Amino acid sequence: MKTAVKLIALAVMLLASGCANIPAEMQPVVLSGERPAQAVQTPQEPEKGLDALTVVRDFIKASALTASGNASPTASVYLDEETRKSWAPVKGLTVIEDTFGTVYAPEPEQTADPNEKVVLVRGFMVGTLGQDSAFIPAVPASGDYILPVHVRLQADNQWRITGPLSNNLVITERDFSANYFKVAVNFFSQDSGVFVPDLRYVFAKPQSGLPNRVMDLVVDGPSEALKGAVINLLGPDARLEQNVKGVDDGSLVVPLTGLGDPPIEKRRLIVAQIVLSLQNVTTSRIKVLSDGKPILPDKDAWRVNDLASYPVGAPPELNGMYTADGGIFSLFDGRPLQGNAYHDVVSAAQSLDGKRLATVEKLSGDRMVLRIGGLDHQEEVVSAPQGEFLTRPTWRAATGGAEVWTAVDGTTVLRAVLTGDGKWKAQGVNATDLVDLGKITALRLSRDGARVAAVVADKLMVAAVVRTPEGVRLTAPRSLRNADLTNVTDVDWASQDTLVAVTSSTSQPVVKVPVDGRRIDGFNSSNLTAPVRGVTASPNKPTIVADSNGLWVASELGEVWRPHARTAKDARPFYPG
Structure with missing residues (x-):
């Protein structure tokens, strides 16, 4: 038995060394079948003689370790005895920039007692980690953060925090x-x-507990940012009976209860949900149990490669197109669409199946209208209000090319729906939460249909798409990196959880941003001429941008932009979607 366990551990270590997504010390098996309480550790008391400012500063530093499920309350040693007894930090964090100060509050804010001090923690807020373990960027980003902390000199002549x-x-x-x-x-x-991936953050150590922490999030359901847009297949009564655990054959067992008796197809989806969620914290095969028995009768252990395909995006043979001089052309060979049927086109979008086009067409009198048709012919104008400006159309993936969205004059979001009689009918989208933040100048549906990305008042934003019998609503809008990205001109989805945005900036013309705004990565700016005014991106395809000189292409962040073979000065590229 011990030999087998050692061999399993060695295999896991070898696999983990080749997987950049798993922490280097990752040991993804837990050999105990119970869900034990975290071991209580006795933290080391601070060194003696620390001044009040240093006590508060060290408390902030120690809070990072206290956050591990509150099992090792390292920061509590900086509290006085009474405060230590009542302090119960919840799951959730405020994240501030690395450079912060601890200073004494002004004299009017101090108490009359010379043994008490009020210390201000001063810095800039980056964001928060909610109790759902999802990161929320600060708005305004890097806003001022001030936290008053009361400190008192104890009987042993040591400063300790008393609150609040x-x-x-x-x-x-x-x-x-x-x-x-x-x-x-x-x-x-x-x-x-x-x-649909829901980005979350779990405490990294001990690494052996990562699968448990991820499964806790799976059981709890989607974050606030996606509630209503997706469902948890496990259902509201599901829970883990015991720890996710490793067994002798090297697999990882996920023991669930409360699933009920779902049909086989739903069971397969449940397995897929769990395996996809655990893929970055273990290289082991996954065994999913329901009330002690394998959830599926025909197979008991799964890896990602064993799952059915759940494709997101267009077929690889669809190379994309671009608009220029009022027409539509192929990005592959530069040819206009058959018969050059489209004229006066301002922007366009191809359906994910490649069979239809939605175009914004310029009319006389500086008016624009949405039109939808096939690749070689224009069909009817959608029965929607005309406007002075319509955003580039974007297709809903769900219904095989039967719904198109656009924003009219920055204040109204419309979706054109294909009805049973073959007509396109305009319907409204409740976008109040988004429109209240400013005018919408770009709008892109994610290819999984759960989110929208938008440029609102020159800022990058995302929101969830919630569909109910009463209609469609955009909820939980969040601004991403609004201190770094203040002049965004366009956006597109590089993957389900990653955006590519372009700006009028010379220093950051093209950036990649995760859907939660946790970080920002700039593409190489070489060869581009500001402002960059258009972008298209898609999974497994190079990013193409448009500046005042034409189209440029790059596949990686550090790659120098090179001219696209098919280009024109006013070209605007678009992949299906």
């Missing part, structure tokens, strides 16, 4: 990055029949 303390821990961005591991917890989109 927020139950939401405060840590620096560096400590957050060092101690938290990003995972994509997957939930199902009934609308499009695919899985």
Whole structure:
């Protein structure tokens, strides 16, 4: 038995060394079948003689370690005895920039007692980690952060914190990055029949507990940012009976209860949801149990490669197109569409199946209208209000090319729906939460249909798409990197959880941003001429941008932009979607 366990551990270590997504020390098996309480550790008391400012500063530093499920309350040693007894930090964090100050509050804010001090923690807020373990960028980003902390000289002549303390821990961005591991917890989109990644952050150590922490998030359901847009296939009564555990054959067992008796097809989807969610924290095969028995009778252990395909995006043979001089041309060979049927086109979008086009057409009198048709012919104008400006159309994936969205004059979001009689009918989208933040100048549906990305008042934003019998609503809008990206001109989806945005900036003309705004990565700016005014991106395809000189292409962040073979000065590229 011991020999087998050692061999399993060695195999896991070898596999993990080749997987950049798993922490280097990852040991993804837990040999105990129970869900034990975390071992209580006795933290080391601070060194003696620390001044009040240093006590508060060290408390902030130690809070990063306290956040591990509160099992090792390292920061509590900086509290006095009474505060230590009542302090109960909740799951959730405030993340501030690495450079922060601790200063004494002004004299009017101090108490009359010379043994008490009020210390201000002063810095810039980066964001928060909610109790759902999802990161929320600060708005405004890098806003001023001030936290008053009361400190008192104790009987042993040592300064200790007496409060008031927020139950939401405060840590620096560096400590957050060092101690938290990003995972994509997957939930199902009934609308499009695919899985949608929900980015979350779990405490990275001990590494052996990562599968448990991820499965806890799966059981709890989607984050606030995706509620209503996706469903948790496990259902509201599901829970883990015991720890996710490793067994002798090297697999990882996920023991669930409360699933009920779902049909076989739903069971397969449940397996897929769990395996996809765990893929970045283990290389082991996954065994899913329901009330002690394998959830599926025909197969008991799964890896990602064993799952059915849940494709997101267009077929690879669709190379994309571009608009120029009022027409539409192929990005592959530069040829105009058959018969050159389209004229006066301002922008366009191809359906994900490649069979239809939606175009914004310029009319006389500086008016624009949405038109939808086939590749070689224009069909009817959609029965929607004309406007002075319509955003580039974007297709809903779910219904095989039967719904198109656009924003009219920055204030109204419309979706054109194909009705049973073959007519296109305009219907409204409740976008109040988004429109209240400013005018919409770009709008892109994610290819899984669960989110929209938008440029609102020159800022990059995302929101969830919630469909109910009463209609379609955009919820939980969030601004991404609004201190770094203040002049965004266009956006597109590079993957389900990654955006590419372009700006009028000379220093950051093209950037890649995760859907939660946790970080920003700039593409090489070489060869581009500001402003960059258009972008198209798609999974497994190079990114193409448009500046005042034409189209440019790059496949990686550091790659120098090179001229696209098919280009024109006013060209605007678009992949299907």
